[in-house]
Amino acid sequence: MRKTKWSFLLTLMLVLSVFVAACSGGGEATPEETPADEGTTTEGEATTPEEPASDVAQVLNVLETAEIPTMDTVMGTDAVAFEWGNAVFEGLYALGENAQPVPGVAESHEVSEDGKVYTFKLREDAVWSDGSQVVADDFIFTWQKVVNPETGSQYNFIMGDILNANSIMAGEMTPDQLGVKAIDETTLEVTLEQPVDYFLSLTAFPVYFPQKREFVEAQGENYALEVENLLFNGPFVMTEWKHEEGWVLKKNPNYWDKDVVKLEEINIKVVKDVATGVNLYDTGKVDRAGLTSEFVDKYRNDPAFTTIEETVVFWFKMNQENEALANENIRKAIALGVDRQGLTDVILNNGSIPAYTAVPKGFVSHPETGEEFNDKYGNFYEFDADLALEHWNKGLEELGLTELSLEILGGDTETAKKSDAYFKDQLEKHLPGLTVTLLEVPFKQRLELDETQQYDLQVAGWGPDYLDAMTFVDLWVTGGGHNMMSYSNPEFDQLIEDSKTNLTGVERFEAMQEAARIVMEDAAFSPLYQRARAVLIQPYIKDMFVLPFGPDYTYKWASIEK
Amino acid sequence: MAKYILKRVAFSFITLLIIASITFFLMKLMPGTPFTAQEKLTEVQIEILNEKYNLNDPVPVQYAKYIGNMLKGDLGVSFQFDNRNVTDLILDRIGPSAHLGLQTLIFGAIAGIIFGVIAALKQNTMWDYGSTFLAVLGKSIPNFVFAGMLQYFIGVKLGWFPVAFWEGPSYTVMPTIANAMFTLAVAARFMRTEMIEVLSSDYIVTAKAKGLSSAVVTIKHGLRNGLIPLVTVLGPLAAGLLTGSLVIERIFAIPGLGEQFVRSITTNDFPMIMGITLFYSVFLIFVILLVDILYGIIDPRIRLAGGNK
Numbered sequence: 001m002r003k004t005k006w007s008f009l010l011t012l013m014l015v016l017s018v019f020v021a022a023c024s025g026g027g028e029a030t031p032e033e034t035p036a037d038e039g040t041t042t043e044g045e046a047t048t049p050e051e052p053a054s055d056v057a058q059v060l061n062v063l064e065t066a067e068i069p070t071m072d073t074v075m076g077t078d079a080v081a082f083e084w085g086n087a088v089f090e091g092l093y094a095l096g097e098n099a100q101p102v103p104g105v106a107e108s109h110e111v112s113e114d115g116k117v118y119t120f121k122l123r124e125d126a127v128w129s130d131g132s133q134v135v136a137d138d139f140i141f142t143w144q145k146v147v148n149p150e151t152g153s154q155y156n157f158i159m160g161d162i163l164n165a166n167s168i169m170a171g172e173m174t175p176d177q178l179g180v181k182a183i184d185e186t187t188l189e190v191t192l193e194q195p196v197d198y199f200l201s202l203t204a205f206p207v208y209f210p211q212k213r214e215f216v217e218a219q220g221e222n223y224a225l226e227v228e229n230l231l232f233n234g235p236f237v238m239t240e241w242k243h244e245e246g247w248v249l250k251k252n253p254n255y256w257d258k259d260v261v262k263l264e265e266i267n268i269k270v271v272k273d274v275a276t277g278v279n280l281y282d283t284g285k286v287d288r289a290g291l292t293s294e295f296v297d298k299y300r301n302d303p304a305f306t307t308i309e310e311t312v313v314f315w316f317k318m319n320q321e322n323e324a325l326a327n328e329n330i331r332k333a334i335a336l337g338v339d340r341q342g343l344t345d346v347i348l349n350n351g352s353i354p355a356y357t358a359v360p361k362g363f364v365s366h367p368e369t370g371e372e373f374n375d376k377y378g379n380f381y382e383f384d385a386d387l388a389l390e391h392w393n394k395g396l397e398e399l400g401l402t403e404l405s406l407e408i409l410g411g412d413t414e415t416a417k418k419s420d421a422y423f424k425d426q427l428e429k430h431l432p433g434l435t436v437t438l439l440e441v442p443f444k445q446r447l448e449l450d451e452t453q454q455y456d457l458q459v460a461g462w463g464p465d466y467l468d469a470m471t472f473v474d475l476w477v478t479g480g481g482h483n484m485m486s487y488s489n490p491e492f493d494q495l496i497e498d499s500k501t502n503l504t505g506v507e508r509f510e511a512m513q514e515a516a517r518i519v520m521e522d523a524a525f526s527p528l529y530q531r532a533r534a535v536l537i538q539p540y541i542k543d544m545f546v547l548p549f550g551p552d553y554t555y556k557w558a559s560i561e562k
Numbered sequence: 563m564a565k566y567i568l569k570r571v572a573f574s575f576i577t578l579l580i581i582a583s584i585t586f587f588l589m590k591l592m593p594g595t596p597f598t599a600q601e602k603l604t605e606v607q608i609e610i611l612n613e614k615y616n617l618n619d620p621v622p623v624q625y626a627k628y629i630g631n632m633l634k635g636d637l638g639v640s641f642q643f644d645n646r647n648v649t650d651l652i653l654d655r656i657g658p659s660a661h662l663g664l665q666t667l668i669f670g671a672i673a674g675i676i677f678g679v680i681a682a683l684k685q686n687t688m689w690d691y692g693s694t695f696l697a698v699l700g701k702s703i704p705n706f707v708f709a710g711m712l713q714y715f716i717g718v719k720l721g722w723f724p725v726a727f728w729e730g731p732s733y734t735v736m737p738t739i740a741n742a743m744f745t746l747a748v749a750a751r752f753m754r755t756e757m758i759e760v761l762s763s764d765y766i767v768t769a770k771a772k773g774l775s776s777a778v779v780t781i782k783h784g785l786r787n788g789l790i791p792l793v794t795v796l797g798p799l800a801a802g803l804l805t806g807s808l809v810i811e812r813i814f815a816i817p818g819l820g821e822q823f824v825r826s827i828t829t830n831d832f833p834m835i836m837g838i839t840l841f842y843s844v845f846l847i848f849v850i851l852l853v854d855i856l857y858g859i860i861d862p863r864i865r866l867a868g869g870n871k
Contacts, residue, residue, distance in 0.1 A: 069598065070644035077599035152614045154599040157607065170610070225646065243654050244817035245728065269727060271815045275710060279718050279725045444594030444830055447601055465602070481604025 056562045058264040060541065060555070061286045063271045067244045072224035073209040074146050077154050083551035085206040087249055087266070090234040092120050092139070092188070092203035095554060097545050099467060101200040105134050105210065105233070106188075115195030115504055120203075122186040125256040128212050129232040136182035138210035144175040146207055155207045158465055161199065163191040195504045197367070198468040205466065205550050235261045235556040246270055249555075262559035281536050287560075288541070291534040293349040293415070304536040307351025311360045311548045312463040313472070316408075316423075316526040320486040322456050324404050328523060329395030334457070335381035335526035336388035337430035338423060344529050347418050351532030356380050358516040359472045360530045363464065363548060367505055373469055376513050380520040385430050392431045403433035409455035412440045420459065423528075450484050458485075459528070464549040469512045470499065471549075476519050487524040567851070574847045578840065579629075585839045586628060589832055590621050596641040596830040628836070637840070638833030642826070648837035652819060656841075658728050659806030659818035665738045666803050670745025671796060677746070678753020679785065685758060693750055700747030706809040709740035713813060726815040737814040741807055748795055756788035790861050797853035801846040 066080050073085045086094075092106040106120040126134040146153045147168040159165045163179025179191035192199065202208060215223075215231050222229045227241045235257070236249040246269040251261050269286070271277045277289035281304075291299060299305045316334065320326045340354030353361070356379035364373045396402060410420040417440055424436040441449070449455050462482075464471040474480065477496050478488040495515040499508045519525075537544070544558040597603060597611055612618045616627070631638065637648040681693040716736060717725035724733050760766065761784050769779045806820030819838070826834035 067643070069642055072644055075644040077597075077602075149610050149614060152611055154597055154603060154607070154611065157602070157604075170606070221645065224644075242817065245815075269815065270817065271726060272821065273812045273815070276713065276726050276813055276815055279713055282718055283721070283725050285725065442828055444592070444600065444828070448593035451605065481606070 056540075056560050058262055058560055060263055060266045060544075060558065060560065062266065062268055062288045063277050063280070063286055063290070064246075064268050065270070065272055065290070067270055068241075068247070070224060071230055071238070071241075073206045073211065074142060074151060074153050076206055079550075079552055082206045083553065084238075084247070084249075084268070085209065086234070086551040087236045087555050088230075088232045088234040088238050088252075089206070089209040090126075091205070091209045092122075093200050094556065095201065095204045095545075095547055095550075096557065097543075099201070099545075099548050101204055104204065106203075109200070116192045118190045118192070118199060119183070120188045120190070122188060123256055124186060126233060127254050127256070128215070129237050129252065129254060130212075130215070131254065132212065133185070134210055134212075134233050135185045136188040137185075138212050139188055140178075140180050140182055141213040141216070142209065142211045143180055144178055145211075147178055148175040153207070155465075158202065158205055158207050161192050161194070161196045161202070163193055165193075194501050197504060197508065198466055198470075201467040236263075236266065244270055257556075261556055263555060266555060278536070287538040289536045291350070291536060293347075293534075296349050296534050299534075299536060302536065303539050305534070306537055307532045307534050308546050309351065309353065309362060309530065309532045310463070311363045312461055312531040313355050313360045314459060314461040314528050314531065315355070316528060317450070317455075317458040317460050317485045318523075318525055319453055319455055319458070319484075320524075321453060322406075324395075324399060324401070324406070325456060327395045327399055329391045329398060330404075331523035331526070332381065333388045333392035333395055333431055334427065335523050336384050336391065338426045338526075338528065339383040340529055341383070342426075343419060343422055347422050348415070348529065348531075350534040352529045353532065354382075355527035355530045356382055357527060358476075358519050359469045359512075360464075363472075364467065364469050364509075367509055373509075373513065373516070377517045377520075381523070381526065388430050389432075392434075396433065401433075403435070405435040405437065406456040407437045407439050409439050409441070409446060409449055409458040411446060411459070412442050416440065416459065419528075423459070453484050453486070461531070466549065469509070469516070470496075473512050473515050473519070474500070476524055485525065487519075487522070489518060489522055489524075492518045492522075567855070570851050570854075574844075574851070577847060578843055581843045582629065582632060582836065582840060583625070585836060586625055587621070589835055590624075592827075592830055594830050596832055598642060598829065632836075632840070637837040640834045641831045642829050642834065648833045651822075651834065652837055652841055655817060655819040655822065656805070657818075658816050659811065659820060660804045662734065662737055662741060662810070662816060662818065663800070663804035663806065665734060666741040666745060667796070667800050669738055670742035671749050671792075673742070674746040674749020675753050675785075675789075675792070677750040679757055679780070679788075681750065681754040682757030682761065682788075683780065690754075693754070697747040697750045700743035700750075703743070704809075705740055705743060705807070706813060708743055709737070709810055709813040712736045712740050726813070728814075728816045733814075737810050737816060740813075741803070741810045745796075745799055745803070748799070749792060752792050752795060753788060756791055757784055760784050760787045786860065790857070793853055793856055793860060797849050798846065801842070801849045805842050805845055 064080055064083075068084055069078060069081050070076055071081070071085065073081075073089055076082055076085055090104040092104055092109070093101040094104040096102040103123075105122055105126045107123040109118055109120045111118055122134065122136060124133065128134060143159060143162070145151050146156050146159055147162075147165050149169055149171050156165075156169055160169075164173050164177045165179070167173040168175055168178060181189050183189055196202070210233070212231050219229050224230055227238050230238065232238065232252060233255075235252055235255050237252045238247055239250050240248040246267065249266040249268070251264050252258065255261060271280065274290060274292045274295065277286070278291065278295055280286045281289035318325045318331050318334065324330050340356075344352045344354055355361075357374040359373050361374060362372065365371060366373070396404070408420055408423055410416045420438050420440060424438060427436050428434055439455075446458070446460075450458060450460065462472065462475065474496050475482045476487055476492065477483065478490075478493050492515050495511045495518070499511045499515070503511055540560055540562045542559050542561050545554045546552065547554055594600060595608055595612070595617075596615075597608065600608070603611070609618075616624065619627075628638075635649075640646050640648055640651055643651060677693040677696065681690040684690055713725055713736065716722050723735050727733055761780075766779060766783055769783055770776070806818040806823070808820040808824055810816070811818040811820035822834065822838055823842075825831075826838055
């Protein structure tokens with residue numbers, strides 16, 4: 001009772017003070033003024049002369065937008081699961097700066113002449129957190145689990161390149177027929193269906209991480225449910241996991257490369273609301289916070305403000321079952337008729353850039369010359385109202401129509417709705433006679449409509465699953481599981497087929513460039529923008545590398561230098 | 563009384579069964595699969611996964627299985643959180659939600675009653691208008707606006723209370739206040755109206771005439787009678803509060819159940835949707851029963867059905 005009395009008094013005061021604060025706040029301190037002075041403090045801290053790293057507490061405080069769906073790397077499907085799995089486990093290789101594969105559990109590897117057999121030599125000092133050695137059998141056990149349809153791993157397709165994997169996933173073969181074998185405890189031999197240029201980067205993907213056979217089998221249903229049901233082999237170990245609230249990682253003292261790991265502790269808190277994250281950042285509780293477009297103008301000049309270009313692209317899928325969209329001129333008119341710069345600068349306002357290519361910018365480069373994938377053919381369909389109109393009129397003529405109405409299928413988030421309205425406005429303005437209607441539905445429903453191909457234009461996005469242009473170009477093969485717009489070009493199909501089977505290296509890269517050119521010239525779909533995210537990251541955090549797929553960041557090399 | 567409660571409990575089970583059935587069939591009408599990586603999956607993969615999770619069975623078979631398991635107390639395993647039991651998931655998260663809800667309810671109701679009584683006693687004075695003003699604000703300003711303001715001004719600017727998280731008593735203050743505004747407003751308005759009516763009734767005049775002090779009259783006779791309608795409103799409100807507020811939990815980063823109400827639906831996490839719906843229903847039914855019983859205690863004029871036989 002006494003407690004209630006107290007809290008009542010307290011609250012009474014607070015309620016009053018809130019109104020007082022609210023009134024005065026509205027009058028003098030505009031929100032824009034506040035970050036500026038906080039910004040200078042940050043700057044002051046950041047520019048203090050460099051001290052030896054050992055004097056600064058190597059503790060990183062970050063936010064995550066959701067609870068970890070699973071710590072079982074085999075079952076992970078999203079960035080949250082991948083990010084923290086990547087911090088506490090390690091595969092044969094790991095992705096370092098610029099997403100280059102660096103040795104992990106494997107100290108070296110050899111590739112056979114035909115590029116199909118990889119022999120990995122595992123290091124002897126790679127150990128689990130119970131002290132036992134990470135052995136080749138741990139990989140075999142885990143990979144067989146991934147491809148076993150009984151497991152229900154949704155990301156198992158990422159192993160499709162390993163010999164027999166696809167047949168096992170379809171239930172036509174048994175998991176023990178997977179193309180992996182242990183030559184001895186520290187030698188793992190992997191046989192692929194065909195040469196795969198990017199296989200090393202695949203082994204850095206969390207689904208490829210090892211799990212200790214005896215431990216997982218002993219844990220049974222409980223494996224990975226809590227900290228005590230897990231064994232780690234990565235740069236960090238998880239020491240505390242409060243569901244929906246947060247988790248704590250500590251430096252792994254048994255990690256083979258522990259001298260490189262500088263962070264002693266990472267505290268992660270679940271904060272779903274962007275404004276809350278920003279407030280926590282402003283009060284110094286966290287070192288990193290994501291921003292949405294409405295916060296960008298406020299923080300643009302903050303030294304901690306940065307935009308990170310992602311390799312996620314959004315585009316119009318154009319359903320070619322629709323008679324009008326089966327017409328190439330109509331598709332080209334649509335591709336040309338949207339001013340993407342206006343979209344990225346005004347609507348998105350978070351560092352996103354216009355997209356004019358089938359493969360995102362800055363994702364992959366030529367194996368020999370190092371030239372960026374898209375440099376060869378440049379941009380397609382940059383905004384051009386006159387050219388759009390020309391194609392439009394030609395298209396209408398071919399169809400024998402004077403007007404047309406199309407529906408844009410899009411998501412139901414704030415950003416999606418704003419973007420859709422912009423697309424409608426742009427298209428109707430530049431293509432006379434076109435009426436655009438919008439259908440905004442929840443994510444799952446959009447996927448359903450995509451799978452049953454019930455749409456005209458659809459705003460859809462795609463992020464890469466491995467470090468190779470193929471993850472983007474093979475979407476559009478005839479009858480492909482993600483095509484779903486009845487696009488078909490035999491020449492394109494052939495190039496993809498060749499790239500997947502008998503080509504390697506430069507030849508393969510160039511074949512994919514050709515394929516990307518063809519699909520763009522056909523205007524099979526129309527890229528709209530390449531997403532970026534605006535983030536506040538304290539400048540004293542060094543070497544927290546951004547990864548283009550799977551996890552967002554890697555922490556192994558990160559440090560705090562104040 | 564016991565007979566009455568037993569009868570009510572029996573009816574509750576039927577209600578629950580109906581709720582479970584309706585939810586189940588509505589859920590089956592939702593588009594999409596419960597698989598979190600659905601955008602990456604091809605039709606063939608979805609088919610294989612459906613087979614594994616028995617989602618290819620005819621709906622009546624799935625229904626029978628579900629109800630059977632439910633009666634055994636098994637709510638199934640979540641799709642969003644791999645291999646995690648729905649019952650555990652709910653129990654894990656209900657703690658903070660119930661804590662916040664209870665605090666909100668107690669604070670909101672008591673503060674509301676006090677504001678209401680003051681307003682009634684000092685009718686048409688500044689006290690009354692002030693309390694009315696607060697109540698209007700509380701009812702009309704959505705709690706997320708209020709929560710955001712509290713967080714920014716009290717948490718960031720003044721630094722009196724932690725901005726977010728759930729780590730001790732001081733962390734509960736701002737969420738409680740923000741969450742309680744609606745309850746407070748409702749309670750204050752109800753209380754004022756009832757008190758004014760009660761205070762002008764004959765038996766209060768009689769009590770005063772008998773020479774009882776005005777404090778005794780107000781508390782013993784006025785307040786007790788004024789509380790009756792409030793119990794009706796607070797009951798269902800309590801069920802909502804104790805099972806978590808999506809908005810408040812989101813803004814103050816409280817690890818509660820609130821968000822799952824929405825998230826389980828948008829992700830098609832079928833077992834979780836069923837689990838949460840049932841949990842909420844049980845709670846609501848229980849609270850309504852409790853309110854009916856409380857009636858009898860607060861107001862002797864009300865006799866429960868069968869009580870007089």
